[in-house]
Amino acid sequence: MLSEVEEYRLLIADVYELAGLSRRTSEDLAREVGQTAARWHVLSVLSDGPRTVPAAARRLGLAPQSVQRVAGDLVTSGHLEAVDNPDHARSPLMRLTPLGRETLSELFSRSDDDRAAVLARAGVTAGELAVAREVLRRLTGAMR
Template sequence: MPTSDDGRAPARDALTDLILTLFRVNNLTLTWGDRMVAPLGLTSARWQILGAIVYAERPQPVAWLARDLGANRQNVQRIVNELEKDGIVAFETNPHHRRAHLVVLTDKGRRTYEEALRLYVPRAEALAEGMAAEDIAAARRVLDVLRAKLEAEEG
């Protein structure tokens, strides 16, 4: 790509390379996660939702989980419904909204999530080997800024 006089082309080109790499890494990460948690009856998407439930400060409705994940509410609802059928999550009455039930982990769900973490930790340690924590943190900061800009465009 030709460089423009405003000096933004190098940053634009670097961002394009980053985005293309993100697409590839995202696909590889989802496949990696799917293989890891498949023995538990999970997929990366199911596991991601369990994580959102665990890390929420309090039980949340599906719409809030979807917002926190940056995901489509209908897709999250479909997965939550599947998890409920499998006894991994349950719905509780929401005192603030009659129709938007709260999603909570069942005992089976908590055990499943903890088992997924047990599988994840050694694999994450192996992936992190040879990478400096500072470099990982810098990459996270760049991705946080990119996410914030993309969210602002949607606003």
């Protein structure tokens, strides 16, 4: 029987492996609509409301500079808009535009069938995913 620390290390390795595989399939799906996985990720992290670039970067686990570059590209392409941030004049909030929402909706709809097939092959239920997410959220909270 493995200790909690050993199980944690194996869990993190599995999360990284899953994230890498998911990124590769996301890249293929995004390319079909003229996007990249990086752009998809930034659009997705802003789907529940405006955020600053640093806040989006924290959520994605990336450096703010890399998210700033992608966000800048998305503003230029009309997918995002920068709006005034009442809490920080020098750090605007990034918000999805109608084009950004439409693109994100297209990306999600293209990926839903693919993800559903993966979940079916794995025999994973919504309840199991909810438990896994709760464990990951608790670990994330403890690390913060």
